[in-house]
Amino acid sequence: MSTTGPTSQPPGGTAPPPSPAIERANRMSAANMVRSLAPLVLICLLIAGWVAFQQGPDARVRTVDPTSSVQLAAARASYPLPVPGDLPEGYRPTSVRTDAGAAGEGDPVTLAIGYLTPGGEYAGFAVSDDPRASALTDVLGDAEQEGSTDVDGEAWTRWTTARGETALSREADGATVVVTGSASDGELVEVAAAVEQVAP
Known part of the structure; x- marks a missing residue:
């Protein structure tokens, strides 16, 4: 089957x-x-x-706190350290440099602080009692003097740098103070007007 x-x-x-x-x-x-x-x-x-x-x-801007560098420079400098103090709202510190950490007694001290301004431009502040400091020579080395600018009753020398930017400078207590950058003249004057001595 x-x-x-x-x-x-x-x-x-x-x-x-x-x-x-x-x-x-x-x-x-x-x-x-x-x-x-x-x-x-x-x-x-x-x-x-x-x-x-x-x-x-x-x-996306990275800001820094310059306080510790300012205090170190003020403690090591042989001159009363001037820095921008009470800046108007909108100025943000984005960089800070000083050689005070390696400075011995009586050595020159340089401090440089960069700011982003309310207008979105750069304003740089520098102070040094070393005339050869790059923070000064990079700005004033090839600059052309353009007279002076009154800042709160103080005369600042006005320059046009090799980059075509405005720079303001003055001598104080054996040190040179410089404010420069791509910021407008008005913003540079605001930074210069805020410069005051820091207690060591």
Whole structure:
């Protein structure tokens, strides 16, 4: 007695047609996926751009606290150290340098502080009792004197630097004070007007 087992094909020898769901899945391609994701990507880019616009370039500025460097320079300098004190709102210190850490008794001391101004420009302050200090020579070395500017009753020498920027300088207690940068003349005068002596 023989038996006939199940066959892999239905009667007639033809496979059933695929379901509509399978046909739709087969039609899904990489291009279709990209087209589907494009609106979402566009929305994300628009949101990121709006956030960056709201923050502005100033949000990425790194500020520093010059207090410790100022105190060190004031303690080591052989002259009463002048620095910008109470600056108007919007001035942010972004750099500070001093050689006071390596200065011995009687050695020259140089201090330089850089600021981002309210106008988004750079204003640099430097003071040194070393006429060869690069903080001074880099500014005044090839500068042309352009007369003087009155700052709160004090006469500051006005210069045009080799970079075409304005510089203001004055001598005080054997040291030279310089204010310069890409900032407007008004902002440079504001920095100069804020300069005051620091108690060691």
